[in-house]
Amino acid sequence: MPDGGRHDEGDLPAGDFSAWMTEMRGALRGEHGADVPCGGCTACCTSSQFVHIGPDEADTLSHVPAALLFPAPRLPRGHVLLGYDEHGRCPMLVDDTCSIYEHRPRACRTYDCRVFPAAGLGVDDDKPLIARRARRWRFSHPTRADQARHDAVRAAAAYLQEHAGSLPRGAVPSDATKLAVLAVELHEAFLGRDGGTGEATVVEPGPREVQVELGRRW
Ligand code: SF4
Incomplete structure (x- = not known):
């Protein structure tokens, strides 16, 4: 029903x-x-x-x-x-x-x-x-890699919102659905490895790297 x-x-x-x-x-x-x-x-x-x-x-x-x-x-x-x-x-x-x-x-x-x-x-x-x-949705994170990947998508969304003014005009959608999808598409740029443990962790890419990633989607 x-x-x-x-x-x-x-x-x-x-x-x-x-x-x-x-x-x-x-x-x-x-x-x-x-x-x-x-x-x-x-x-x-x-x-x-x-x-x-x-x-x-x-x-x-x-x-x-x-x-x-x-x-x-x-x-x-x-x-x-x-x-x-x-x-x-x-x-x-x-x-x-x-x-x-x-x-x-x-x-x-x-x-x-x-x-x-x-x-x-x-x-x-x-x-x-x-x-x-x-x-209501709740994701599970059975491994640290799951958690790191989820954190990277959130970091990508936050970055796009925070830097919308300095990114090329129109690159950051105002529509929440499109913004969330873009964060999913870009999130690999926000994933790295911890230098000590080698575990997946969130990193902040440079502006140039973000622009290159965005450019691939235009
Ligand atoms: S929005 Fe799409 S899935 Fe929903 S009823 Fe319309 S055509 Fe079907």
């Missing part, structure tokens, strides 16, 4: 951090969808989100009525957005189930609200249902 935020106080196991990271990176590379234990939660489908669909997503486009789509601002022709109704719900959500689940957009396949606690970021204020869900 969808919980939709009704049973919203208890912790939810988010899995071992390194295992989650492996999955998340595969999803971001488009190798597979995100394997999120949603447990019936539909917060991300009911939070007034515009869902991007790329021109290469022919299967999805053939399952969404054209009348529900409109051109995506600032993107090349063919990129479209799927909007939401007056209650903030995706029109493809029927009886709290995605009616095109097997054909859902890439953006939905890769969305994982565990990215917020992974990066130590809060959810944008206008998405309270997602925020409530994201606050």
